[in-house]
Amino acid sequence: MLLYEAPGSPYAQKIKIALREKSIPFQVELPASLGTGRTDDPFGIGNPRAEVPMLVDGETRIVDSTIILEYIEDRFPDPPLLPRTPAARAAARMTEDVCDTQYEAITWGFSEVHWFGRATGALADTLLSAATRQTRVLQEWLAGRLGEAAWFGGETFGWADAAVAPLLHRSVLNGMGPAPGSILAAFYARLVQRPSVATTFAEYAASASRMPATVEAFKTGGKTREYRDHRLEWMIKSGGIEVVLAGLRDGNIRFPWPNPQQA
DSSP states (O other), X not given: OEEEOOTTOHHHHHHHHHHHHTTOOOEEEXXXXXXXXXXXXXXXXXXXXXXXXXXXXXXXXXXXXXXHHHHXXXXXXXXXXXXXXXXXXXXXXXXXXXXXXXXXHHHHHHHHHHTTOOOOHHHHHHHHHHHHHHHHHHHHHHHHHHTTOSBTTBSSOOHHHHHHHHHHHHHHHTTOOOOTTSHHHHHHHHHTTSHHHHHHHHHHHHGGGGHHHHHHHHXXXXXXXXXXXXXXXXXXXXXXXXXXXHHHHXXXXXXXXXXXXXX
């Protein structure tokens, strides 16, 4: 199995955690064309959106992290990541969906300001304050779903935990982690001790040395950040429509496939 990924992508991290929980051997590759919108290389075959992760299993190519997770669960059912009962399985999928949409958009928006310098001064303060408030709301929601259980699925690590892990970790790194002594803080402490998670987070940390070059590539237009669905919504509703307009003017953001030239 080959997983096209970026170590900082929470979607790719979710898949790596799942593969490691199931002890499935896999290789990883960071596509050189990532962030360019190109689809004329092996990464682009069957992947017109040019997004990570993409899983290649023989002749099978799968995009979208949720669909990849479902494929892994179907192909390698033991040990299961989804709970057994329909209600519990739905609960796991709902938790994943909120993490993939609302939570990811907040951590992405924080990075747009903090790392990529999309806003400065009062606008930056507005966006970062919004990210802090919204992170607190989502963490309270997650704590309520976790309750007194060790994991989101109950006694065993599973689907929802793999989805929560990358976003909660990103919040901790951004200085917006759960309050000390809270239910979610205790969950995070258990989480980072798990080998599948610890290995994945270590790979993310090791990629930090590439961050300055990555930021420079996006600033100079060598690569463009994709403003899609909940990310675009977050930036606008949090007060950053100027960021979107500036990115369009300067040509250093893009929207998903098909782009206007292809439409």
